[in-house]
Amino acid sequence: EVQLVQSGAEVKKPGESLKISCKGSGYSFTSYWIGWVRQMPGKGLEWLGIIYPGDSDTRYSPSFQGQVTISADKSISTAYLQWSSLKASDTAMYYCARHTDSLETADYWGQGTLVTVSS
Amino acid sequence: QSVLTQPPSVSAAPGQKVTISCSGTSSNIGNNYVSWYQQLPGTAPKLLIYDNNKRPSGIPDRFSGSKSGTSATLGITGLQTGDEADYYCGTWDSRLSFAVFGGGTKLTVL
Numbered sequence: 001e002v003q004l005v006q007s008g009a010e011v012k013k014p015g016e017s018l019k020i021s022c023k024g025s026g027y028s029f030t031s032y033w034i035g036w037v038r039q040m041p042g043k044g045l046e047w048l049g050i051i052y053p054g055d056s057d058t059r060y061s062p063s064f065q066g067q068v069t070i071s072a073d074k075s076i077s078t079a080y081l082q083w084s085s086l087k088a089s090d091t092a093m094y095y096c097a098r099h100t101d102s103l104e105t106a107d108y109w110g111q112g113t114l115v116t117v118s119s
Numbered sequence: 120q121s122v123l124t125q126p127p128s129v130s131a132a133p134g135q136k137v138t139i140s141c142s143g144t145s146s147n148i149g150n151n152y153v154s155w156y157q158q159l160p161g162t163a164p165k166l167l168i169y170d171n172n173k174r175p176s177g178i179p180d181r182f183s184g185s186k187s188g189t190s191a192t193l194g195i196t197g198l199q200t201g202d203e204a205d206y207y208c209g210t211w212d213s214r215l216s217f218a219v220f221g222g223g224t225k226l227t228v229l
Binding site: 033035044045047049050059060061062093095097099100102103104105106108109110111112118 | 121175
């Protein structure tokens with residue numbers, strides 16, 4: 001069974017750093033792209049970027065380039081999303097999702113990680 | 120503002136049929152497959168339709184998808200109260216080189 005299990009909720013202050021994780025199981029982790037999606041409170045889905053764990057090829061949405069860093073450790077089948085300096089506007093639910101070869105479809109999703117940034 | 124355009128809300132009575140539209144351009148819907156996702160309240164999105172009209176295992180045939188040109192449509196028949204959710208269309212944009220979503224449509228089953 002394919003599963004993506006994300007790390008737990010985080011409460012941080014503005015300016016702090018953060019790294020959240022997404023662990024894949026039940027499939028070949030290095031053979032599928034993993035994407036990250038943001039959902040701000042009461043809003044829709046926004047795609048941040050994507051990584052291919054097999055060779056760490058990474059692509060970002062222009063809106064998020066430079067704002068977040070996506071990485072992966074294939075030895076432990078885990079992808080990461082990190083911030084170096086959080087802002088209040090980063091408060092949101094973040095989902096990881098496995099993409100099919102064509103990148104058009106996210107077929108399995110993690111349960112989400114709620115990030116709250118507040119002073 | 121989302122790259123793909125969906126109506127903010129739709130509603131229908133139990134047992135009825137509803138359609139949700141998704142409009143894009145030649146760089147996204149026009150030349151790539153469309154997927155649809157269902158997000159029940161308080162849960163993660165779930166894949167409902169992929170490759171324009173295919174259903175993953177376990178998705179009932181009450182859900183259907185179609186595409187014509189730069190638009191796609193999700194159809195739901197035999198509406199149930201459990202279908203109340205937000206529905207999102209998504210695809211890849213070949214010009215922007217990243218995935219794009221519609222703004223989401225809230226389905227209310229009256």
